[in-house]
Amino acid sequence: MTIWYAVMALGGMGLALGLLLALASRLFAAEPDQRLEALGGVLPGVNCGGCGYAGCGMFAAALAAGEASVDGCPVGGADLTEKLCAILGVEMKKNTRLTVLVRCSGGARARDKFQYEGIGDCHASIRIGGGPKECPYGCIGLGSCVRACPFGAISVVDGVAVIDHERCTGCQACVGSCPKRIIVPVPYYADVNIACSSHDKGGTLRKVCDIGCLGCRICEKVCIHKAIYIEDNLAAIDFEKCTGCGDCAEKCPRKLIVDAKLDRGPRLMEG
Numbered sequence: 001m002t003i004w005y006a007v008m009a010l011g012g013m014g015l016a017l018g019l020l021l022a023l024a025s026r027l028f029a030a031e032p033d034q035r036l037e038a039l040g041g042v043l044p045g046v047n048c049g050g051c052g053y054a055g056c057g058m059f060a061a062a063l064a065a066g067e068a069s070v071d072g073c074p075v076g077g078a079d080l081t082e083k084l085c086a087i088l089g090v091e092m093k094k095n096t097r098l099t100v101l102v103r104c105s106g107g108a109r110a111r112d113k114f115q116y117e118g119i120g121d122c123h124a125s126i127r128i129g130g131g132p133k134e135c136p137y138g139c140i141g142l143g144s145c146v147r148a149c150p151f152g153a154i155s156v157v158d159g160v161a162v163i164d165h166e167r168c169t170g171c172q173a174c175v176g177s178c179p180k181r182i183i184v185p186v187p188y189y190a191d192v193n194i195a196c197s198s199h200d201k202g203g204t205l206r207k208v209c210d211i212g213c214l215g216c217r218i219c220e221k222v223c224i225h226k227a228i229y230i231e232d233n234l235a236a237i238d239f240e241k242c243t244g245c246g247d248c249a250e251k252c253p254r255k256l257i258v259d260a261k262l263d264r265g266p267r268l269m270e271g
Helices: 002-027 035-042 056-064 077-088 144-148 202-206 218-222 247-251 264-270
Strands: 098-102 154-157 160-163 183-187 192-194 228-231 234-237 257-259
Touching: 035 056, 035 077, 056 077, 098 160, 144 154, 192 234, 218 228, 218 247, 247 257
Parallel strands: none
Antiparallel strands: 098 183, 154 160, 192 257, 228 234
C-alpha cells in the first residue's frame, strides 16, 4: 500500500504540474504574427540570399519585426515591394527596383595583349598578366557572370557581357563573379548609363580601345540638368538629377552612353 500511495502522490503531482504548465502556456502565449503567412505567400521562395538573409522565411520574419527593408528582395521588383508594403501597412517608395549594368563596351573593339587559350573563366585568365585585354578595366568576355546568373539574363556578345533587362531581377549574383568589378547595380529607372570603366586619359585609352570614354566633357556640357559630369577622366551620372532625356547619349562621340529606356514612361510621369 505504501508503494501505491507513493505512485498516486507522484501521479497527482505530475497532473497538477501539467495543468499548471497548460495554464501558463495559455496565459503567457504570444499571439502569432498573422502577417508572416501573408508575407511568405507573396515572396518568391527562391531563397537566393540576395536580400541578405538565408532564405525567404527569414526575410519575412525580419520584415515583420521591422528589421528589413520592404525593397530588400531583388527578385520580385516593384510589384513585390508594393504587395509587401500593403501587408505591412507602410508607404511604398517609388522606383525601388534594381538592375545591373556592365560598365564596358569594348569586347572585340578593345585590343588584345595576347591570345588566351586557357580555362574559359575570367578569374583564371586574369592570373596571367592581368588578363588578355590591353585595357586594365575592360570586360574579359569569358562568361563567368553568365554562369553566375540564375535567371539567364547575361550573355556574351562580341566579346563583352550584355544584360537582358527583361530577365534581370537585380539579384546581383553576377556582381561578385566579375574579377574586374565592372558589373554594378543601378536603379531600374536609370535609363542613361555610362558603359565604360576606364580612368585612363584619352590619349592612353585610344591605344587600347576604340569605344572607351575619352573624358571629353561633351556630355557634361550638353546636359541642362547638370546630371552628368567627368570624374577622374570618366563620365558619371547623378541619377537623382537625370531625367532620362537622352541628350548626352545622342551627343557622345564614342556612342558608349547607353540610353536603355528601361522605365522611361513612369520616370517622366513622376517629373
